[in-house]
Amino acid sequence: MSVDGWNTVLVLGGIRSGKSEFAESLVADAPAVRYVATAADADPEDQEWAARLAAHRDRRPGSWTTEETAGDPRRLADVIASAEPNETLLVDDLGGWVTVLLDPAHQPADDVATIAELSTALRETPARVVLVSPEVGLSLVPTTPLGRAFTDALGAANRAVADACDAVVLVVAGQACWLKPAATAPTTAAPHPASGAALPTSAVPAPAAAAPTSAVPAPAAAPVPNGTVAPQPAPPAQEHPVAWAAPTMTLPMVATGLVIQPGMDLPMPDEYAGPQAVDRLATLDVPGAGLGALDRLVGFAAATQGTPTPTAWDRVRVVLLHGDHAGGAAAGTVPGESDRRADQARAGRGALARLATESRADVQVVRTPDAAPVEDGPALRPDEVDAALRQGWQLAEEAADAGVRLLVLGSCGAGTEAAAAAVLAATAGAEPPTVLGRVVTESGEYDDAAWMRRCAAVRDALQRTRRSPRGAKDVLAELGGGDIAVATGVLLGAAARRVPVMLDGPVGVAAGIVSRDLAGQARHWCLLADHGGHPAVRLAADVLGLEPLLDLRLDLGEGANALAALPLLRSVLALAAALPVHPSLGGGEESVAPTWGDLTAPVPVPDDDEFTEPEPAGPGPATTAPEPERTEPEPDFTEPEPVGPGPTSTRATDTGSTDADDPDRAAVPAGQEPDPSGRRAG
Template sequence: MSLDGWNTLLVLGGIRSGKSEFAESLVADAPTVRYLATAADAGDDPEWAARLAAHRARRPATWSTEETAADPRRLADVIATARPEETLLVDDLGGWVTVLLDPAHQPADDTATVDELAAAVRSCAARLVLVSPEVGLSLVPTTPLGRAFTDALGAVNRAVADACDTVVLVVAGQPCRLKPAVVHPASADATPAAAAPSTAATTVPAQAGPTDESPVTAGGPPLPGSPPVSTPQVPARPTSGADGTGWTAPTMALPVAATDLVIQPGMDLPMPDEYAGPQAVDRLAGLDLPGTGLGALEQVISFAAATQGTPTPAPWRSVRVLLVHGDHAGGVAAGSTAGESARRAEQARAGQGVLARLAAESGASLQVVDAPAAAPVEHGPALDAAQVDSALRYGWRLAEEAAEAGVQLLVLAACGAGTEATAAAVLAATAGAEPPAVLARVVTAGGQLDDGAWMTRCAAVRDALHRTRRSSRDAVDVLAELGGGDLAVATGILLGATARRLPVLLDGPVGVAAALISRDLAGQARHWCLLADDGGHPAVRLAADVLGLDPLTQLRLDLGEGANALTVLPLLRSALALAAALPARPEGDDSEEKGDEPGPVEEPEPDFHEPEPEGPGPTTTAPATEAAETSAARAG
């Protein structure tokens, strides 16, 4: 069960349903967890003491335990003051209600206390999991105290469930999601999720040039239509463009209806073939390859096999580069030359510059995508909700158009002022990173380090994170508060590519930051991504580690996001072509059967000799009892 994208989560379940174990599994990958134990002391009840001991035994040593039974109001205070990088586990609300109803804490304004708890959960900046018994399915208790407990716990569960962004019910060890509703946009005759009833789904056709059609947004200005796709030419000699022959990527019939697509956490998108990748690697072992084979490039073979659904993947012939251009205002862009990113984007449109030249060498088409500019994040949100929704749909549609045009691989590139600092802010918000540790140094056009601009960027990110410390860490909220238009479009591209089973080659901070956000919307998205190079960028290195992506190379090029990917693309194609064309190794050609290749020579083990003792001491190594018997025999 995929539960990516949550920030506050309520786990309900009956007695011995497995709710606590499930809740603990959700935070098992957190480096540290604050475990908030609400139950009162066991007293002289040995069975209750055994239950508490079993819970304690399951907790890892890195978790810290805090007791709240002495003061029920303290639970809300701890949740409200938790930091964004923390992870909290509350087990459970039944114990909290028991203490709240205890005569020792009366008279108490129980309603106000429950409201305080719900408000704390709603504003919690940390990742929070709460466990609570579900008593609404049981019989009505026959005692006044029992009825008071079930009524109070039912009210608490309703208030906390309304405050949480995800609710799961565990029945007989099986988790069932109650909130939000599970989205299944993977059928051929359905759209991802309908925001409103619709009589028909409209498929957005692939566009090869400008169009007047644009996504419909709720109250926000529409983004422009799909930009033209160009095929840059290498000067002075002809190039072989994408001819569309060879393997055609399998796609899903998943139309994007502009009024129906809802991009939200929990989207159920396809996964690559789990068997084709290992089968492709096993197949490599039987090929007629000298030496030890393809080394690190086996990762490429496995990835291509899984995304193509075959153990014999073919090279990517039709490749499209999507260059997302979007600037960020404010301190995150400190040290950037005004108008430089726009000049780079115009260069690419004209088939000039580094990216266009590399695309031409690879026979890849190039599409420059303009994204909405982002407002200064230190003062307010980068975008409003309507702009984020429009940008996500726009990126999804661009990926769909590429799939409809027969593109087999997308290369995600980006250019824009302030993108590196924005990626650092997103990484800090989603992965708990320290901004100065992941924010690369600022280099001027003359090659000098600009420490003043770097400190300004750090301060802007710090202020933005402080401003949003109580905001939800929901993916869409992160895009609105910190991300901006380029990240929103890039996230939509990754989600749309995942829906159409289209692999994406990443390279740079915008790509990996978008992958982090898309992971929280659909956990399958990261499995369709391949990282060309981390470029020595600290944010890319950390994001790759969080995503589980191993960079293929370490070229350390600094030619703009996307340049590393296009540089290694011919190498990746060569590896795929080689693996697809080589025959199997002839039978009887194994190294064990070759007489002319001597095997390893086993050296005899040296004999062990007991060293002679130095100075006075025992002259034998026999046990003491044996020595005593020998002396007695001599005396007799």
């Protein structure tokens, strides 16, 4: 493999997709190219096919040389294997090669072995090789045996060659989608170490780039135990590839990294595990009616974990977004208050950090771009929106890689409620006064003047953008701001990695509204513990189809409300996973060994045949004085002979009780001993 990351590329594409032109552009700057033609000569009567071949020849520069392998398909592997390190080969195409391979003139032949030889040659060649092949896997199954044989053989060849090549690209309508990016592909034209051939920048599969420095949180200290501030991602010194996990699926990539755009195809939760988990709850051995409304929590956890018996979330991370909004949106806030809250969380102080300690959760404080006054102009530039979305996606990727099983979204910026109200008004048709909560001062009083200034700022922003597009990125740029954009990226990235997200406050639900227009699957990974009595959260939850699990009306700050409810949610999941099925439905009893101090543990009752009367702790009923203390070991217990009248006597004993006082004693006939087990004789 060459030092710049790859030297073999497979270019796939349909008919007239532009795959050949794209492959030729990959080697256009090479000083010399050996063009390997695999197709057989055209039928003299087929003028259209001859014209196609002529067009291919006309596109080739005069410095290229042509070599044909149609006479012997096995020669293709020999040509590639014998190529020198300073050579560049363009093979066009594998479809013609398979056609010749299946020609009766070359049969009998071991097609599988020939394809294996080709893939081995590609792995071992020191030259740079670009292969072109038609993608027939997306078409209908041919109706003829010969057609099926061709598609089967070409599909096997494409798979073997794709596995052997360093990079694979699919060309659709002239647009290149890299399916297998190289490990260290360059982002600029890089010459081959021997040939000097350079790859065009637009044709190289680029790694995901980090967000600009202004949109990336500052580096933090080394990791610390759970419950304190988690380390924040530091901006990379240079571009480096990000290994997107398999659940992310195939996402578009450009030179700047991941492209987040409408119509993204992200995973969905398991549609069967959730209902199965809820149905299982009805069979559990519980003394009451069950979990009530919290059965929806079990169904959500089961769907997102992909199992009917979900477990409690053991790794939880709070992503606290810190970004301010300027202008009227921040009316009534104390200057510097958001910075103080963020510093508190970083230092492990304040309500959020204390609740995180109790809940064994990490807190990650992320600085997001500040938003400009929305009443005067856009909150962010378009490039800042893209960077913020990628930053949020990367935060979700890092959490998933660290083993986090639940993300909690929170915010502590100034003016976030007004920004969320503006987003809801633009996307859900809400009136700003109906989704803007009252402004409360530090002394606990309502500041109606500040509330009216916030309403005016949102109203002016909506008036300014009344003719603007209402796309997801347009709304984030015009009204949303950096914190909502980063939160949107977190939701999308978490859905791609199958990590559920608990929303808490206006910023999270506003991000949920925006993410719905980028990938409709994202909202199905969101959970809302409590609406907190906030009007914006109520409306957004209704639009997203999220029903709050609780109605506690907590107002401890975004993120802290969710952490306060988290122990209850964990307990419900743990209980649902641990309880057995009711015995009447075929379940077995739990066998729990009693421990010291377990006063509620059942005491085993011996069988009737093995019963022995326990030794009395004090003086027996037949004696009036305690026995003298013994120094030698006591013999085995024997029943003492009664002294005085037996239990069948009608006279009172020296304890003062009578037969009438004990129904069991009175029921024993005279001259018969009572049953030592205490049961009546039948």
